[in-house]
Amino acid sequence: MRTFSRHALRIALVIAAASSAGTSLAAPSCGADPVVLNAYFETGFPLPSKLSEEFTKQFPNVTFDIKEDQFANLMENSPRVLSEDNAPDLIRLPSMSDLVANGLLKNLDGYFTEFGWDKFPSAQLVQLRVEEGGRPRAPARSTPWASTTR
Numbered sequence: 001m002r003t004f005s006r007h008a009l010r011i012a013l014v015i016a017a018a019s020s021a022g023t024s025l026a027a028p029s030c031g032a033d034p035v036v037l038n039a040y041f042e043t044g045f046p047l048p049s050k051l052s053e054e055f056t057k058q059f060p061n062v063t064f065d066i067k068e069d070q071f072a073n074l075m076e077n078s079p080r081v082l083s084e085d086n087a088p089d090l091i092r093l094p095s096m097s098d099l100v101a102n103g104l105l106k107n108l109d110g111y112f113t114e115f116g117w118d119k120f121p122s123a124q125l126v127q128l129r130v131e132e133g134g135r136p137r138a139p140a141r142s143t144p145w146a147s148t149t150r
Contacts, residue, residue: 030059040081040088043068048092064090079104100130107132 041048052064067088069077078093082104099105112118117125 030062032061035062037062037064037089038086039064039066039090040074040078041066041068041090041092042071042074045092048090096130101133 037052039048039052049066052066056063074093075095078091079099079102081087082091082099083102087104093099096105
């Protein structure tokens with residue numbers, strides 16, 4: 001089972017919270033030490049890069065090393081990439097069932113209320129929620145998973 005850096009996870013959660021428009025949250029902190037988050041995103045979708053740029057404006061000690069790849073390559077390589085010692089801290093994938101089943105993603109239940117995700121309509125989050133074994137679940141019973149891997 002992969003170990004997750006609390007610092008990288010905390011920053012990834014702050015990023016997720018920052019993208020939760022309309023949700024009132026306490027001001028997050030990323031500390032003062034320099035941090036570089038490695039990310040693996042699909043080409044042709046500028047939103048993750050723009051979010052990371054905005055995040056760095058708000059938290060200058062946090063920068064991103066972003067690798068982009070074609071959708072087919074990303075889908076084919078993601079299980080291997082996430083199981084490596086130098087796996088990305090953030091990854092954007094349309095499907096995560098197999099990754100959850102193989103223990104490659106972090107369960108975010110402990111952060112669900114803290115970051116205000118419980119205030120979103122359950123139907124809005126259902127595509128990102130799965131059972132422990134990776135099977136999709138109904139909105140009220142499902143578990144959020146992070147694409148952070150350290």
